[in-house]
Amino acid sequence: MAYRPTVPLVSPPVITWRRGEVLEVRRAWRGAVELTVRQEGTGDPVRALAYPALVGDPAVGDTVLLNTTAQTMGLGTGGYALVVALPERLPADPPRGPGHLVKTRYTPLQAVVLGVDEQDSPHHEVLRDADDLGAMPVVVADLHSAVPAICAGVRAVRPGTRIAYIMTDGGALPLWFSMTAAALREADWLTGTITAGQAVGGDLEAVTVHSALLAARHVLGADLAIVTQGPGNLGTDTRWGFSGVAAGEAVNAVATLGGHAVAALRISDADPRERHQGVSHHSLTAYGRVALAAADVVVPELDEPLASRVAADVAPLRARHRVVAVPVDGLDQALRDVPVKLSTMGRGLDEDHAHFLASAAAGRYAASLLPAAD
Template identity: 70%
Template sequence: MVRIRREWPGAMELDVALAEGECRALAYPPLVGRPEPGDAVLLNTTALAMGLGTGGYAMVVAVPDRLPQDPAGPGHLVKARYTPLQATVLGADEQDSPHHEVLREADSLDGMPVVVADLHSALPAILCGLYASAAARPRVAYVMLDGGALPAWFSMSCAELRAREWLCGVVTTGQSFGGDVEAVTTHTGLLAARHVLGADVAVVTQGPGNLGTGTRWGFSGVSAGEAVNAAAVLGGRPVAALRVSEGDARDRHRGVSHHSLTAYGRVALAPARVAVPDLPGDFGDRVREQAASLGARHDLVTVPVDGLLGALEASPVRLSTMGRGLTEDLAYFLASAAAGRDAAGLLGS
């Protein structure tokens, strides 16, 4: 390892020397130990070979001469199970947890708004819309699904939003780990957000990075529909954020993405409020026309977007989706912020 580029809670970005030159690498010290300049590191370079975007790091698998501490503590949940870097964590819902008694009896979200989105990049935009529109500042928890990155540590946005107190905590569910609270399922994750973290609102997305194949069903964002079902069955009020794009070159994602149409139109069996951003011009008409197909099952709510650009420009973290920033795909971020605005309107009602 040559140098440490930067670090944030749970993660380190490094420069590592290879035979063919230097490359950028990522290490999770809780899993592999803390590498220091001069250390030999074992790397997985799959992401570099594939030219991945979000995941374009070599991953540190081990620091052979500087091993991590042996796991200690009461945790019995194993996540990233049966992989070489499986992690043992203390689940909020397991028997040794101080929250076990609360979650053993918990069965309701008490009407808590739950904003659901396809991509992790929607999270800060949703928060921008929510905080700009709420009469009083709510407590917001992020419930991370396991369709993208498994370690929550990968998200620099989460670390910064947590530090700025834009999030009261991160709950990692399923095979994902590294949050302030660990949970077994999306259901217990939502219950933990409400009853352990005391959240007024939960935002649910997969972690950074997503998997898609260009087919109707072959994408990790189908979990957005399943999250709507979980929120509804627990007595929450799901708000569906549409994935909208005016900047994506792929026709299947222009206007309302086919991901949203499948996840909410086919997978979500419970009704949700679908936040339809009131975008101007022909593009806005296209979005409204595409979203109309969801009206047979869901409550379509037209949300004005005036004032949301200023809120997005004031985001405490950089806004980026699929390599596009705020100016390259404004419609995407406005649609996400509109869902936050709609959730704000549910508070106190």
């Protein structure tokens, strides 16, 4: 007999709506503006975020329509009120240009962008038949916080490496949300960014991770690519209900296209949750169950007792993957030279040293796979 649930199958979405007035434009970074907004009714000030490409440029005195759901729930990563519209000062209609790729499809803020892989793109001819990454190293990681640490590890070996960042749609959908990506791009630590799937706001837009990888290689001319979700990992304390499973799918995509997959482990001895201590179950599930193709799994050479725990945790991965030990000497300084604030789950470099060392070690190893510089 089929199981019949005793609870409703449909849970209505929860959205908290507010109107407000912009009191202050606090700061801006690539694609985003942070505001102080006074809420209508209560008069309470809230921290709000606007994406000008979607809603226009807010100014002091503007009335704004807000979605305050994440802020009301106290979410750590997404704890902003988000500007949905400037109802009394709507932006002018943009000129009709090339591009028909719709992202955040069939939501109120769906946007049409020019996809790097679509017919109107100047790169369509290049990508139409592109099918190979030419053994390009691709570092795959679970968390967005790994990106600057991976870059630090790469640059410790090859400072001039052209690094492309591919953001999947497992976390934040707008790349504009990421101050980290904006700062790395500004510092020329990233050659370019590509948003794949429903994610939006990269230097290039791609339909899939596969076409994003090919664009990194054949359009941006990257030597090496990094694939992670955007800020805001989603987890449910279940074996399969977390957005990081996409890391395993990214390994498969890299292998399918003839790239060299390098798996960065999520390691911690500071996370209070048992399932994320040592090697996180997110890495073990993504690489051990989801990734069907082989990758080089990088194990940083850490101090005891964490080193022994990590070695035991990764032992099952040896059945499919190549487990590579990588020294971490010199990586602490490389991490301290990163032009952004390092933070994972609210913990900085000194609070969760092993996490960042593991990502930097993956970057160091990936850089060692590149041909010798001329």
